[in-house]
Amino acid sequence: MKKKTGVVVVPICILLLVSLGLFVFSYKETEKMVDYFEGEEQSSIIALVKNQEEVNSRLEKVSNNQSYTFDNAYLELNPYEISPLSGILIYTSKTKEPVELWINDELKTIFEASAKHVIPLYGLFEDYENKITIKNGTKEKTYSLKTEPSHIKYPLEVSQKIENDDEMIFTVASYETWLTGWDKTGRLRFYLTEDLRMDVEWLSNGHFIIGTTQGQFAENFVGFVEMDYLGKIYHQYTLENGYSFESQVLKNGHILSAGGSSPVYIKEQVIYELDLETGKVVDQINLAEVFKAIDPSFNEKYLGQAAIRNGFYYDEKTNEMIVSFRGIDTVFCVDFRTKEMKWIFTSPSNEVFQNEVWESYKVKSSGENYPWGQHSPQITSNGLIAFFNNGYERYRGFEVGGEDLVSAYSNHYSRAEAYEIKDKQANLVWSYDANKELFSHQYGSIRIDELNHKFINFGYVLNKDYRSSKTGRLSESEKNPDHIHAEIIELDENDRVIFKATCEEGKYRAFKHALYESKTAYIDIGNLTYFNTIPADELKETTIKTLSLENAIPWINSLKFSQNTFETDKVMNETDDISFYFINKAGKVYVLQYKEKENMQINRIFHLDLTGSYAFYININGEIYKTNRIIKF
Amino acid sequence: MKKIIVSVIGVFIVGLLFIGTIGLHVENKRVINNETQEFNTFLTNFLQACQKFSLGEKGEVKVIADYKGAHGESLPHEFQYSFLNLNTELLFESEAGYTMLFADQEILYFLTKEYRVPKEAFKIKNEVRKNTYELDVENFNKEMNTEYQKGEISFSIEGKLRKKIKKITVTLDDIIYTWEDDKLTINQKGNETLILKNSNGYSLSYNNDAKINLFANTEVRADIVMKQYSYSFEKVGQEIRVTMNTPASIYNRLELIFIAKEVEIKKEKVADDKANPIYRYFDEIKGE
Numbered sequence: 001m002k003k004k005t006g007v008v009v010v011p012i013c014i015l016l017l018v019s020l021g022l023f024v025f026s027y028k029e030t031e032k033m034v035d036y037f038e039g040e041e042q043s044s045i046i047a048l049v050k051n052q053e054e055v056n057s058r059l060e061k062v063s064n065n066q067s068y069t070f071d072n073a074y075l076e077l078n079p080y081e082i083s084p085l086s087g088i089l090i091y092t093s094k095t096k097e098p099v100e101l102w103i104n105d106e107l108k109t110i111f112e113a114s115a116k117h118v119i120p121l122y123g124l125f126e127d128y129e130n131k132i133t134i135k136n137g138t139k140e141k142t143y144s145l146k147t148e149p150s151h152i153k154y155p156l157e158v159s160q161k162i163e164n165d166d167e168m169i170f171t172v173a174s175y176e177t178w179l180t181g182w183d184k185t186g187r188l189r190f191y192l193t194e195d196l197r198m199d200v201e202w203l204s205n206g207h208f209i210i211g212t213t214q215g216q217f218a219e220n221f222v223g224f225v226e227m228d229y230l231g232k233i234y235h236q237y238t239l240e241n242g243y244s245f246e247s248q249v250l251k252n253g254h255i256l257s258a259g260g261s262s263p264v265y266i267k268e269q270v271i272y273e274l275d276l277e278t279g280k281v282v283d284q285i286n287l288a289e290v291f292k293a294i295d296p297s298f299n300e301k302y303l304g305q306a307a308i309r310n311g312f313y314y315d316e317k318t319n320e321m322i323v324s325f326r327g328i329d330t331v332f333c334v335d336f337r338t339k340e341m342k343w344i345f346t347s348p349s350n351e352v353f354q355n356e357v358w359e360s361y362k363v364k365s366s367g368e369n370y371p372w373g374q375h376s377p378q379i380t381s382n383g384l385i386a387f388f389n390n391g392y393e394r395y396r397g398f399e400v401g402g403e404d405l406v407s408a409y410s411n412h413y414s415r416a417e418a419y420e421i422k423d424k425q426a427n428l429v430w431s432y433d434a435n436k437e438l439f440s441h442q443y444g445s446i447r448i449d450e451l452n453h454k455f456i457n458f459g460y461v462l463n464k465d466y467r468s469s470k471t472g473r474l475s476e477s478e479k480n481p482d483h484i485h486a487e488i489i490e491l492d493e494n495d496r497v498i499f500k501a502t503c504e505e506g507k508y509r510a511f512k513h514a515l516y517e518s519k520t521a522y523i524d525i526g527n528l529t530y531f532n533t534i535p536a537d538e539l540k541e542t543t544i545k546t547l548s549l550e551n552a553i554p555w556i557n558s559l560k561f562s563q564n565t566f567e568t569d570k571v572m573n574e575t576d577d578i579s580f581y582f583i584n585k586a587g588k589v590y591v592l593q594y595k596e597k598e599n600m601q602i603n604r605i606f607h608l609d610l611t612g613s614y615a616f617y618i619n620i621n622g623e624i625y626k627t628n629r630i631i632k633f
Numbered sequence: 634m635k636k637i638i639v640s641v642i643g644v645f646i647v648g649l650l651f652i653g654t655i656g657l658h659v660e661n662k663r664v665i666n667n668e669t670q671e672f673n674t675f676l677t678n679f680l681q682a683c684q685k686f687s688l689g690e691k692g693e694v695k696v697i698a699d700y701k702g703a704h705g706e707s708l709p710h711e712f713q714y715s716f717l718n719l720n721t722e723l724l725f726e727s728e729a730g731y732t733m734l735f736a737d738q739e740i741l742y743f744l745t746k747e748y749r750v751p752k753e754a755f756k757i758k759n760e761v762r763k764n765t766y767e768l769d770v771e772n773f774n775k776e777m778n779t780e781y782q783k784g785e786i787s788f789s790i791e792g793k794l795r796k797k798i799k800k801i802t803v804t805l806d807d808i809i810y811t812w813e814d815d816k817l818t819i820n821q822k823g824n825e826t827l828i829l830k831n832s833n834g835y836s837l838s839y840n841n842d843a844k845i846n847l848f849a850n851t852e853v854r855a856d857i858v859m860k861q862y863s864y865s866f867e868k869v870g871q872e873i874r875v876t877m878n879t880p881a882s883i884y885n886r887l888e889l890i891f892i893a894k895e896v897e898i899k900k901e902k903v904a905d906d907k908a909n910p911i912y913r914y915f916d917e918i919k920g921e
Contacts, residue, residue, distance in 0.1 A: 570878070
């Protein structure tokens with residue numbers, strides 16, 4: 001009896017002991033993993049875009065709430081929290097009905113017949129009790145929406161205004177104010193509190209495309225968003241070619257965009273056609289390849305970042321595309337579809353083009369007028385080549401040891417120009433030089449419309465007193481707006497000044513566009529899609545057992561991280577070896593080799609194709625840092 | 634017979650317990666002494682590493698100002714100055730004249746002044762309660778030139794046979810040091826300093842306003858973040874290299890390379906502050 005009991009009891013005891021042991025082991029392992037998973041949780045999508053999901057969800061509920069009616073509508077100021085002079089009005093009606101929107105006693109637009117009304121309110125006055133009136137037949141209801149003062153640091157001072165003009169002046173400034181919109185009396189009507197900038201292109205639906213700056217380098221961005229004046233984002237594009245300076249909307253709804261063979265850190269300049277519906281590139285031209293096909297010895301430095309490809313313009317009728325390479329004072333023309341060079345317009349003394357293979361491409365100017373540090377090329381509707389000629393040689397600028405004292409440029413001036421270029425001959429047919437008083441050594445833009453009105457931005461004009469200073473330096477003024485201002489001038493078809501404004505901040509570009517069309521669609525609240533076409537990086541896999549993470553060094557520096565970008569103020573050196581560790585709760589580690597020791601380029605764009613939550617660690621030259629961040633992919 | 638055996642076993646067990654208790658008590662003291670030394674060593678090593686960043690009394694400094702190009706160009710310009718170290722200020726002098734700049738170096742040294750405690754200062758007197766001892770404050774004040782009124786040291790001990798100190802708490806008037814798991818916390822008047830050991834040195838945070846990583850194993854480097862401004866320090870041979878890595882509107886970064894040596898400081902004319910890139914840098918980041 002005793003023996004039988006022992007046969008049963010002993011294995012049970014062993015089983016219990018083993019189970020207890022396993023339980024204790026897994027408890028301890030779980031405890032350890034909890035230590036790794038300390039810290040702040042964040043999304044892998046940039047906060048600017050991710051935060052909108054919650055707003056969309058909230059407003060969607062409001063729009064389905066039948067208690068909001070014509071007479072008791074939902075009203076909210078700045079719903080997306082980045083556009084303080086905007087608002088939203090939402091209600092439902094029993095039947096489909098159109099509605100007129102009046103803001104501050106002005107009819108803005110008419111919305112189509114619908115039972116659900118999601119009405120965007122754009123262009124509110126700041127620090128004002130804005131009057132919002134909706135009208136439907138005989139029904140009318142007025143609401144009030146109070147805005148706060150903007151305290152915008154650099155207002156637009158309008159010296160020659162246009163009354164009762166619905167068109168706004170939009171300006172883009174890298175320094176402080178980013179994208180702003182002003183009416184033609186100089187009143188601020190739109191601004192964003194997030195850093196989005198460079199070119200702005202409007203789509204047929206009234207939205208616009210603008211660059212997102214997280215991960216940016218030298219005004220080269222990883223992509224752009226489609227946005228409206230509420231600051232609502234509809235689509236985020238994170239692109240394998242990145243995006244910098246310029247886009248152009250095509251008639252087929254696609255967009256041409258400038259970027260590089262790789263995003264942000266541009267080694268070869270590329271301009272590509274993007275299908276906005278799919279995020280796919282359908283055509284592209286690699287400008288470096290075009291140049292190298294003609295001249296294999298061409299200095300590669302000027303086919304990448306140093307080209308400063310600050311603008312292009314595509315003529316859909318002829319397939320001709322003109323491109324501005326400010327870094328080498330050159331405007332050139334290519335056939336976008338056949339990828340062939342057609343001509344180059346640059347000073348004969350430009351040493352970059354001294355190889356005789358370029359002779360057959362060179363355009364000669366009849367009056368010794370050539371591009372100098374130029375911006376904003378355009379092919380006008382009648383085939384002229386227009387650009388903003390800054391008026392000084394950028395190639396031999398102070399950046400490479402050229403003249404830095406402003407006094408050396410006392411006779412220089414900038415002007416907007418239009419050339420007829422035919423049979424490799426350029427004739428200057430139009431120019432505007434503001435009496436040779438304005439020298440804008442950076443920035444600047446020109447657009448000539450079908451009515452032959454010219455909209456000119458002298459974007460970075462050295463102030464008169466500074467120009468006469470003996471110690472003033474271009475290098476100082478380029479970074480700091482103390483001694484500069486911008487002048488925005490509109491000319492009619494007879495070159496009469498019909499609008500003029502100044503601002504003490506440098507303006508990269510200025511545009512004209514209305515806030516509303518005569519008929520406007522309601523906001524599609526739920527719409528937010530992400531396109532990411534950057535190829536996924538290969539990740540190595542290991543486990544936490546192979547890494548010594550227990551005594552990791554706390555990361556004390558700033559850290560901005562997304563699925564594609566990494567920014568920090570920690571000093572990183574060219575010879576550093578940097579890896580990222582992403583640890584999941586099972587203890588598996590995915591490793592991204594961010595930078596090899598031999599690769600002198602410190603930063604890059606990447607694409608992490610992961611799902612789930614991961615504790616984020618960084619290894620720099622064998623020193624492992626704990627970031628206290630949990631990244632949710 | 635049975636009674637005798639039981640008695641012997643009983644005495645033996647009691648004897649074992651008695652010896653065990655004495656042994657544990659002795660073990661406590663031994664562990665306390667060892668761990669206290671380790672505590673001192675931890676703090677001393679940290680402070681010694683900090684002290685390697687002394688700029689010296691005077692010398693030369695090369696300033697490399699990396700101007701921010703409009704299109705990402707890195708445009709380094711070099712400036713050369715003589716410097717005079719006045720502990721909370723630095724004087725920079727060139728042919729154009731001199732500029733005084735506030736430069737409180739105490740962030741790296743304040744612990745040496747306030748909290749550095751050599752092991753000779755730590756003498757334990759009476760046990761006031763279990764695992765809590767009165768500190769010999771007179772000895773402490775004599776070693777440290779302080780005027781504390783009272784001091785105490787207490788220990789949390791874990792383990793039965795093999796003992797280990799889990800936590801040490803030292804109280805000197807209103808300063809409380811707590812050492813646990815290679816982490817030292819110092820609380821005084823609502824300010825908290827936290828120092829912990831990591832695989833490459835030490836990390837310090839002061840009220841979350843200042844954070845330092847000190848790499849003290851094979852190199853002498855420090856990363857400092859103060860009020861969201863980022864700096865790094867490195868000692869390379871005789872040079873102290875300071876990098877200011879928070880971008881300002883006109884700079885990507887600023888790098889200063891100090892060498893202590895005998896220089897002449899004339900202090901004859903005041904230079905234009907804004908011509909000094911260090912002044913300019915701090916003026917710009919202050920405004921951001």
